[in-house]
Amino acid sequence: MDKPSAVQSLTDTMARFTAYIGKHLPTDVEKKLAELRTLETKPLAKAIYLSMAQNQDAAARLDRPSCQDTGVIQYFITAGARFPLLGELADVLAEATAEATRRAPLRHNAVETFVEKNTGTNTGTRAPWLDWEIVPDDDGVTIDAYMAGGGCTLPGRATVLMPGQGYEGVTDFVFDVISTRGVNACPPLLVGVGVSTAVETAARLSKKALMRPVGSHHADPSAAKMETLLEDGLNELGIGPQGLTGSASVMGVNIESSARHPSTIGVAVSTGCWAHRRGRIRVNADLSYEILSHEGAQL
């Protein structure tokens, strides 16, 4: 394949994949929601879970975005240093976003700041938002595409704690964000926590944490234990679907971390709504691909 054809082919794949994830939830999220629905006992909460399931069925049947807020598209890219279209990838993803916006169709969600005009294409200055990690000795690329609506973006918070506040302070911060601001963010939520040095490093990790599957754990045993403690504790609050009370509050808590400065603990919380529309695709050097997040997906 010559380069222009290759670029066209990858753009087409990514446009179809981006449209697809707005209409179908990933398998891990579907399974977790089914489990929470089974465990729920309150009649109102059960009715909400029923509406959620009916909605996902209707979205698939009618081929429509399951939630009207299809977000500002984000791509978390883990690129092999030898991926043949590495230099073209940013432009490919912008064009794929514009194409998905026309085809799906997606809501027009990119408002140029200060100009305060909606571009109408979901592309604009640094939109779609790209996050890069380069890995050596690989000629493929793995991309997490994510649509976060405004509702589950609003609770996002980051701060820098003093070391004396410790992981106890991290716990307080997570609980404060979820119990006050998470209620309106379409629970049951997937909670991403970043523990690091500064606000921006913690914030990035908290979003990366949302790319990890529901039910997965941090490699460090203490961090994994803290994920479980926070998940169980937040569920005890009984926020329920849509904050209307129920037996669960969250789909899970995922923590991502980095080594930190000894004088600070940067902590951030990002939330994913129940309609956690993310997808992971692996594209090989020959541009063949595999969808890793959605079992049985057909683009």
Next chain:
Amino acid sequence: MSRRVLTTPIRDEDLEDLRAGDVVYLTGHIVTCRDVAHRRLIELGRELPVDLAGGAIFHAGPIVRRLADGGHEMVSIGPTTSMRMEKFEREFIERTGVKLIVGKGGMGPLTEEGCRTHKAVHAIFPGGCAVLAATQVEAIERAEWTDLGMPETLWVCRVRELGPLIVSIDTHGNNLIERNKLEFNAKKSAIVERIHAQVGFIR
């Protein structure tokens, strides 16, 4: 149990016995109305191009498809965070005579006061269930203030049994989500304390 259905135009007496936590459905008309529409009416003093007396508004920014005949199809319409409209809503209710506000999550004391004084209710449509809601929209009859772009345009929708709508603020000053938040906060400190005892990783 039969469904409780409100029909526009809604009268004060239709709302009198509704209580926070009740579930209703709406048949008739509902107009999408969110951030900028509220700002234009309240802060910029512009007249709304739609008569909302006895009517319903939807805090929502939908996905709409333009049809070949010049009409519009509702593709996907779900509620947006109502709290963003809190600073405008009391005056909005007073100025427009709107009776039903549909959105997501709770609203605050200003809306509570507006609902009590002018007999209106706020109700929650399950967030994220936007295709479910779209299938309950029979037609988009008009589009106003289209200069605001797709999410902020006032889409005048004819709906049939739109719901479930969970009453979150009733005409008597009850506020379901605020009550729930108090409940969550009351439980919080004991849970957090228990976790504190297990996360002393800095030694």
